C-alpha cells in the first residue's frame with residue numbers, strides 16, 4: 001500500500017484550513033491519502049510587528065526547512081507570503097484554483113466609512129491606497145491573526161482583511177464589504193495557494209499536478225513578476241492584479257508612498273502565456289514613473305518607525 005503524503009502546516013486556524021483544503025483536493029483528484037503534520041514557525045511565536053523582522057517570508061522559512069530536510073513531502077503557503085526569490089531546493093508543484101483575490105473592509109454594520117474613520121491595517125499597501133482614496137481617515141497599525149484583527153472592529157471603525165482568509169474561515173457576513181480590485185489593488189498572488197515539494201521529488205510532483213489550475217498559475221506568475229522586478233517584498237506598498245479579459249491577460253501594478261501622497265499605476269495586456277513578461281513590463285513602466293524612489297522611502301520609514309503593536313497569536 002502507498003504511504004500517505006505528509007503535508008507540513010503552520011498551526012494557525014487559517015493555515016490548517018488551507019492545508020485541509022489542499023489535502024482533500026489532492027486525495028479527490030489522485031486517490032492518494034494525505035496526512036497533516038502541524039509545525040511551529042518563528043513568525044507564529046513572535047509578537048514583533050511584521051515590518052520589524054527585516055525580511056519577507058518569516059512565516060514560511062520553518063516549513064521550507066522541514067520540507068527540504070525530508071520531514072514532510074509537501075507544504076502549503078498563502079502565495080502572497082512567499083518571497084519572490086525561489087528556493088532552489090523546492091518547487092511550486094501546484095497552484096490550485098484561486099479564491100477571491102479582493103481585499104475587504106470590515107465595519108461594525110457594513111456601512112461605509114464615516115469622516116475621520118479609524119481603520120486598522122498593518123499593510124503599507126492597504127494603508128497607502130486607503131489614505132489616497134479617503135484623505136480624512138486615520139490608519140491604525142494592526143497585525144495578528146484574522147480573528148484578533150476582526151476583534152478590533154468596534155474599537156476601530158473598520159479593519160481591512162483579505163476576502164480569501166475571511167471566506168475560508170467562514171467569516172463573511174453583513175459587516176464585510178469587498179473592495180473592487182481597481183479601488184484597492186490586492187497584494188500580488190493574494191487569494192492563491194502555493195503547494196511546494198522538493199525539486200527532485202518527481203513522484204510527489206506528479207501527484208500534486210492533479211490540483212494545478214493553469215489560469216490561476218498564470219495570473220499569479222504575472223503578479224509576482226511585478227513584485228520581483230521592483231525588487232520589493234510582501235510588506236512593500238506594492239499591489240498587482242492579473243485577470244483574463246477577452247482571452248488576454250490584463251496585468252495592473254501599483255506602487256505607492258506609504259502615506260498615500262503618491263500612487264503610481266500601470267497596466268499591460270497580452271497573451272496569457274507571456275504572463276511573466278507582462279508583469280515585468282508593468283514593473284518597468286512603474287519604475288520609469290519613479291516607483292524605485294517611492295519604495296526606497298517606504299522601506300526607510302519601516303526601519304525608522306517599526307510599528308509597535310501588541311498582538312495575540314501569529315499572523316493569519
Ligand SMILES: NCc1[nH]cc(CCC(=O)O)c1CC(=O)O
Nearest residue numbers: 078161162164165190191192316
Ligand atoms: N499576510 C497575512 C495573510 N496571508 C494570507 C492571508 C489570507 C489571504 C490570502 O490567502 O491571500 C492573510 C490575511 C490577510 O491578508 O487578511
